[in-house]
Structures are given as C-alpha cells and as structure tokens.
Amino acid sequence: MRISAFSNPSRKQNAPSSAVAGIKVSQGNHCEQSPGRRHAVEAHRLMKKYGTFTAVDEIDFIVERGESFGLLGPNGAGKSTTMRMIYCRTPLTSGHLLVEGWDVRHDQSKIKALVGIVPQENNLDPDLNVIDNLNVYARYFRIPAGEAQDRAEELLDFMGLTEKRNTWVEALSGGMKRRLIVARALMNNPKVLVLDEPTTGLDPHVRHDLWDRLRELRRRQITILLSTHYMEEAQTLCDRLIIMDRGKILALGKPLDLIERNVSRFVLEVHEVDGRSPLSLAPKVIAEAHGATHYYFAPSPELLTPLISKYSDHKSLLRPSNLEDVFLKLTGRDRLD
Ligand SMILES: Nc1ncnc2c1ncn2[C@@H]1O[C@H](COP(=O)(O)OP(=O)(O)OP(=O)(O)O)[C@@H](O)[C@H]1O
Ligand SMILES: [Mg+2]
Incomplete structure (x- = not known):
C-alpha cells in the first residue's frame, strides 16, 4: 500500500x-x-x-x-x-x-x-x-x-x-x-x-x-x-x-x-425480568434495572456467578463491562428524546 x-x-x-x-x-x-x-x-x-x-x-x-x-x-x-x-x-x-x-x-x-x-x-x-x-x-x-x-x-x-x-x-x-x-x-x-x-x-x-x-x-x-x-x-x-x-x-x-472508573469490570445482564426488582447482593455488586433488563456490576466474575442460578429461568449473559455500559450509565439507559 x-x-x-x-x-x-x-x-x-x-x-x-x-x-x-x-x-x-x-x-x-x-x-x-x-x-x-x-x-x-x-x-x-x-x-x-x-x-x-x-x-x-x-x-x-x-x-x-x-x-x-x-x-x-x-x-x-x-x-x-x-x-x-x-x-x-x-x-x-x-x-x-x-x-x-x-x-x-x-x-x-x-x-x-x-x-x-x-x-x-x-x-x-x-x-x-x-x-x-x-x-x-x-x-x-x-x-x-x-x-x-x-x-x-x-x-x-x-x-x-x-x-x-x-x-x-x-x-x-x-x-x-x-x-x-x-x-x-x-x-x-x-x-x-x-x-x-x-x-x-x-x-x-x-x-x-x-x-x-x-x-x-x-x-x-x-x-x-x-x-x-x-x-x-x-x-x-x-x-x-x-x-x-x-x-x-x-x-x-x-x-x-x-470503564474501571464508572462501572466495575464485569457485568451480568439478565433479560426479561419485567416488574421484578433487582436482587440485593454483596456490597461490591451494583445492581441496576433498566426496562426489562437487570445489570449486576462487580469487580470479579466470581461475585456474579451465584446470581446465574437464581435467574436460571431467564436469559443471562456474564461478560466484561464495556464502553457501552459506561455510556448508558452516564447518559441514561432509558432515554428517548
Ligand atoms: N444550525 C443549527 N441551528 C440550531 N440548532 C442547531 C444547529 N445545529 C445544531 N443544532 C442543535 O444543537 C444541538 C447539538 O447538535 P449536534 O449536531 O452538535 O449534535 P450531535 O451530538 O452531533 O448529534 P448526532 O449524534 O445526532 O449527530 C442539537 O439540539 C441540534 O438540534
Ligand atoms: Mg452529529
């Protein structure tokens, strides 16, 4: 080239x-x-x-x-x-x-x-x-x-x-x-x-x-x-x-x-939990509910794995946090304006 x-x-x-x-x-x-x-x-x-x-x-x-x-x-x-x-x-x-x-x-x-x-x-x-x-x-x-x-x-x-x-x-x-x-x-x-x-x-x-x-x-x-x-x-x-x-x-x-400053390094997304409140967990786990999805942020994946069984009847995804999580957290996940 x-x-x-x-x-x-x-x-x-x-x-x-x-x-x-x-x-x-x-x-x-x-x-x-x-x-x-x-x-x-x-x-x-x-x-x-x-x-x-x-x-x-x-x-x-x-x-x-x-x-x-x-x-x-x-x-x-x-x-x-x-x-x-x-x-x-x-x-x-x-x-x-x-x-x-x-x-x-x-x-x-x-x-x-x-x-x-x-x-x-x-x-x-x-x-x-x-x-x-x-x-x-x-x-x-x-x-x-x-x-x-x-x-x-x-x-x-x-x-x-x-x-x-x-x-x-x-x-x-x-x-x-x-x-x-x-x-x-x-x-x-x-x-x-x-x-x-x-x-x-x-x-x-x-x-x-x-x-x-x-x-x-x-x-x-x-x-x-x-x-x-x-x-x-x-x-x-x-x-x-x-x-x-x-x-x-x-x-x-x-x-x-x-990412490290605004959300923890890992997140568990749980889908289609309409109407339910997020579960309360260890202090290091931050829970957010947006629309029909719950997000649980934590510094290590081990803190999140117990949740997967609690939500066994839902689709869930454990993954590293990313810039989109930061963006949505700072600018609001549910806005439409
Ligand atoms: N020439 C203009 N006259 C009046 N208002 C304007 C003008 N250009 C932009 N704006 C307003 O200024 C604000 C910022 O617009 P801007 O185009 O900079 O946004 P943006 O971040 O680039 O958005 P997008 O992601 O949609 O491209 C908007 O509310 C827009 O309506
Ligand atoms: Mg623009």
Missing part, C-alpha cells in the same frame, strides 16, 4: 505568531502558547449557542498531537457542533479554541490548511466522478495539478477505490462514498483529521477496513478526532475520549480507565 505522499507536505506552515510561553489567554481574546506545549486542539470554556439554545456548554478539553480522540454522546449532545467549531465551519459564541496553536477566531485560513474534514453528511459533488472530486478539492488548497493528480491516485489506492476512479459519485455505494470523503479529507495532507461519524451505515467489512486505514494514519502521527455511536469503534480506535450530553462533558479519559 503506497501512502508516501502523506509524509511529504507540499505546504510549509509558519509557526503561530502567538507562540509565547505557556497557554495564556491575553486581553485581546487571543491564546498564546509555547511551541513545546503545543497541542493539536485546546478548548477552554468553549460555548456555542443557537439563539437561546446552548448546544455546547463551556467545555474544556485538550487533544494531544498524534493521538486518536473520540467524541461520544447521544443524538444532539453537541459533537458535530464541537467539531464544526474546530474546523472553522461554525463560529463559537464564547470561550477559546486553538487548533495546532492557531486561534479559530483569528487564523481560519491557517487552520483550514491543516485540517482534514469528514463531515457527518456526505457532501461530494454529484456532478463529478471520483477522481475529479479529489482534483477539484485540491484546488482549494492550491495544490499544483500534477501533484494533486498523484496524490489523488495514491489516496484512491489507499482507500481501495482505484477501480472506481472514473465512476460518477451517484453510482457509488454508501460505503464507497464514505471512503471517498476520507480520501478527499487527506488531499491537503492534514495534521489533524476530523471525522464526524465516519462509519455510520457501513457494513462490518468496510468499517473494519476503515479502522485499519485510521490506525495507519495514526501511526503516521496524524491527530484523529472521531465521533461515533459505535462503542466498539471508540474502544478500539481512541486513545482517549469524551462522553458528552446536552452540551456538557460527562467524562473524559482512556476507554479502559472510563
């Missing part, structure tokens, strides 16, 4: 003019920081209001360079809004946001040159074929035509789309469109790749293929910001992640740390 073009940036960026010691918020609303402490993204009291509605509510987080960082949360949590502020598509209402040390309020053109974007909605040009979608996109970044052509061919190869290079966009499957958008996002050789639900609607083969590509990009030190509703995806791809709800960050950390 040829991906050499990624490591050969055609554009040289100057250091941010505001690169001074420490992360400071100066009077002029301009963040300053030392090159030694530069992060891929820094959000400080970041807020977005649409009219009176607060979509993102004074959140703070840092994405380290080269890490794979996840945004999880129910529908409407504020993930896309946060991402759109990062790639300068949506202006922030208040707070501070730096991308590779540049301030989204003042340095939009610098940031746009450094960031690759996979938006939540497919927005390919339906009037162009596959290769021309990439070539036309390259013009926004003033990449010379010959170089753009080479890069486009390499990226089609990287994303497994070479056979489709002359196909009209409308004739692509959903998974192929998604892969083409990822290829397009890489045309400007970004330092930071922002992917808003890149694998929604993809079959498991395509999803796993895309995960492999993202791991390869991460190995090449590209910072990855990823939103997803697939907990397995977050657990396998993200070094750290935030769980958001209603514009706030509920939890931030490494997937396994979040």
Whole structure:
C-alpha cells in the first residue's frame, strides 16, 4: 500500500505568531502558547449557542498531537457542533479554541490548511466522478495539478477505490462514498483529521477496513478526532475520549480507565425480568434495572456467578463491562428524546 505522499507536505506552515510561553489567554481574546506545549486542539470554556439554545456548554478539553480522540454522546449532545467549531465551519459564541496553536477566531485560513474534514453528511459533488472530486478539492488548497493528480491516485489506492476512479459519485455505494470523503479529507495532507461519524451505515467489512486505514494514519502521527455511536469503534480506535450530553462533558479519559472508573469490570445482564426488582447482593455488586433488563456490576466474575442460578429461568449473559455500559450509565439507559 503506497501512502508516501502523506509524509511529504507540499505546504510549509509558519509557526503561530502567538507562540509565547505557556497557554495564556491575553486581553485581546487571543491564546498564546509555547511551541513545546503545543497541542493539536485546546478548548477552554468553549460555548456555542443557537439563539437561546446552548448546544455546547463551556467545555474544556485538550487533544494531544498524534493521538486518536473520540467524541461520544447521544443524538444532539453537541459533537458535530464541537467539531464544526474546530474546523472553522461554525463560529463559537464564547470561550477559546486553538487548533495546532492557531486561534479559530483569528487564523481560519491557517487552520483550514491543516485540517482534514469528514463531515457527518456526505457532501461530494454529484456532478463529478471520483477522481475529479479529489482534483477539484485540491484546488482549494492550491495544490499544483500534477501533484494533486498523484496524490489523488495514491489516496484512491489507499482507500481501495482505484477501480472506481472514473465512476460518477451517484453510482457509488454508501460505503464507497464514505471512503471517498476520507480520501478527499487527506488531499491537503492534514495534521489533524476530523471525522464526524465516519462509519455510520457501513457494513462490518468496510468499517473494519476503515479502522485499519485510521490506525495507519495514526501511526503516521496524524491527530484523529472521531465521533461515533459505535462503542466498539471508540474502544478500539481512541486513545482517549469524551462522553458528552446536552452540551456538557460527562467524562473524559482512556476507554479502559472510563470503564474501571464508572462501572466495575464485569457485568451480568439478565433479560426479561419485567416488574421484578433487582436482587440485593454483596456490597461490591451494583445492581441496576433498566426496562426489562437487570445489570449486576462487580469487580470479579466470581461475585456474579451465584446470581446465574437464581435467574436460571431467564436469559443471562456474564461478560466484561464495556464502553457501552459506561455510556448508558452516564447518559441514561432509558432515554428517548
Ligand atoms: N444550525 C443549527 N441551528 C440550531 N440548532 C442547531 C444547529 N445545529 C445544531 N443544532 C442543535 O444543537 C444541538 C447539538 O447538535 P449536534 O449536531 O452538535 O449534535 P450531535 O451530538 O452531533 O448529534 P448526532 O449524534 O445526532 O449527530 C442539537 O439540539 C441540534 O438540534
Ligand atoms: Mg452529529
């Protein structure tokens, strides 16, 4: 697989003019920081209001360079809004946001040159074929035509789309469109790749293929910001992640740390127990009832095995706890809004 073009940036960026010691918020609303402490993204009291509605509510987080960082949360949590502020598509209402040390309020053109974007909605040009979608996109970044052509061919190869290079966009499957958008996002050789639900609607083969590509990009030190509703995806791809709800960050950390911190390591699920209360057990076992399912969390499976016989007339499953358990615990298992 040829991906050499990624490591050969055609554009040289100057250091941010505001690169001074420490992360400071100066009077002029301009963040300053030392090159030694530069992060891929820094959000400080970041807020977005649409009219009176607060979509993102004074959140703070840092994405380290080269890490794979996840945004999880129910529908409407504020993930896309946060991402759109990062790639300068949506202006922030208040707070501070730096991308590779540049301030989204003042340095939009610098940031746009450094960031690759996979938006939540497919927005390919339906009037162009596959290769021309990439070539036309390259013009926004003033990449010379010959170089753009080479890069486009390499990226089609990287994303497994070479056979489709002359196909009209409308004739692509959903998974192929998604892969083409990822290829397009890489045309400007970004330092930071922002992917808003890149694998929604993809079959498991395509999803796993895309995960492999993202791991390869991460190995090449590209910072990855990823939103997803697939907990397995977050657990396998993200070094750290935030769980958001209603514009706030509920939890931030490494997937396994979040699991250990918020739910015990093992869980017994017991199904179809409508109307019954969970059994009371040893102090280390935490019982939760959600709908017709009981969940018993415990630090070791031995604490849970006695329960299996007590529920012998029900379907049950003893398994390691996972990020989905954390997500459901923090955001509410029974919500539908
Ligand atoms: N342009 C807009 N005007 C008004 N409200 C908006 C706008 N964009 C988003 N919102 C609202 O802001 C909130 C957060 O939306 P956002 O798209 O960021 O959520 P999300 O976490 O990405 O959700 P999903 O998982 O469904 O994609 C929602 O209540 C949404 O309706
Ligand atoms: Mg979204």
